Amino acid sequence: GESVGLHLPTLSVQEGDNSIINCAYSNSASDYFIWYKQESGKGPQFIIDIRSNMDKRQGQRVTVLLNKTVKHLSLQIAATQPGDSAVYFCAERDTGRRALTFGSGTRLQVQP
Amino acid sequence: SAVISQKPSRDICQRGTSLTIQCQVDSQVTMMFWYRQQPGQSLTLIATANQGSEATYESGFVIDKFPISRPNLTFSTLTVSNMSPEDSSIYLCSVASRGTTNEKLFFGSGTQLSVL
Numbered sequence: 479g480e481s482v483g484l485h486l487p488t489l490s491v492q493e494g495d496n497s498i499i500n501c502a503y504s505n506s507a508s509d510y511f512i513w514y515k516q517e518s519g520k521g522p523q524f525i526i527d528i529r530s531n532m533d534k535r536q537g538q539r540v541t542v543l544l545n546k547t548v549k550h551l552s553l554q555i556a557a558t559q560p561g562d563s564a565v566y567f568c569a570e571r572d573t574g575r576r577a578l579t580f581g582s583g584t585r586l587q588v589q590p
Numbered sequence: 591s592a593v594i595s596q597k598p599s600r601d602i603c604q605r606g607t608s609l610t611i612q613c614q615v616d617s618q619v620t621m622m623f624w625y626r627q628q629p630g631q632s633l634t635l636i637a638t639a640n641q642g643s644e645a646t647y648e649s650g651f652v653i654d655k656f657p658i659s660r661p662n663l664t665f666s667t668l669t670v671s672n673m674s675p676e677d678s679s680i681y682l683c684s685v686a687s688r689g690t691t692n693e694k695l696f697f698g699s700g701t702q703l704s705v706l
Binding site for chain 1: 591594621623631632633634635638682684686694695696697698699700702
């Protein structure tokens with residue numbers, strides 16, 4: 479079936495550096511993508527989203543890039559802080575569904 | 591964003607018993623979903639909780655094992671029946687807010703279930 483996956487299971491960065499978390503998806507019918515952050519013991523927290531008619535969207539310290547040609551999604555975090563340490567999931571939604579399909583997750587570790 | 595309350599937050603249960611998890615939202619929502627997150631893994635959709643009708647289950651999940659209720663637009667329950675250690679997971683309620691074009695899904699804090 480269709481799936482969403484991630485290239486890197488763990489990413490370790492120095493505080494203040496920029497982080498890039500990647501995600502590949504396989505469902506060409508996906509029209510909406512979201513990045514979530516999950517801290518230990520908590521549910522996923524919405525970070526940023528992007529629709530398939532866009533290729534870039536910026537938020538506060540975060541940018542999401544979408545490349546539909548190669549079915550690739552990335553999350554860029556500027557000036558990474560210790561509070562950014564968490565597991566990050568990409569998720570996609572098929573045009574025919576309301577639920578999200580989640581990728582396997584990347585753990586971001588920020589070194590002080 | 592919707593405020594989602596899940597109860598219990600965690601439980602330790604004996605094999606063969608059942609646990610009902612409650613999800614309460616502070617506003618009316620169009621869609622409610624139940625996800626499972628096994629240890630160290632991503633989220634897997636169990637079912638869509640439909641208001642006033644039977645839930646829609648994903649492949650690999652059945653009503654006898656995971657009965658779901660949704661009596662109104664703000665409340666749903668998920669029961670994990672006849673539990674085994676393989677059911678040890680985090681169970682998450684998720685909702686989509688009414689009236690939004692891009693329906694962000696919001697999540698509760700989850701129920702950490704351990705089955706002995």
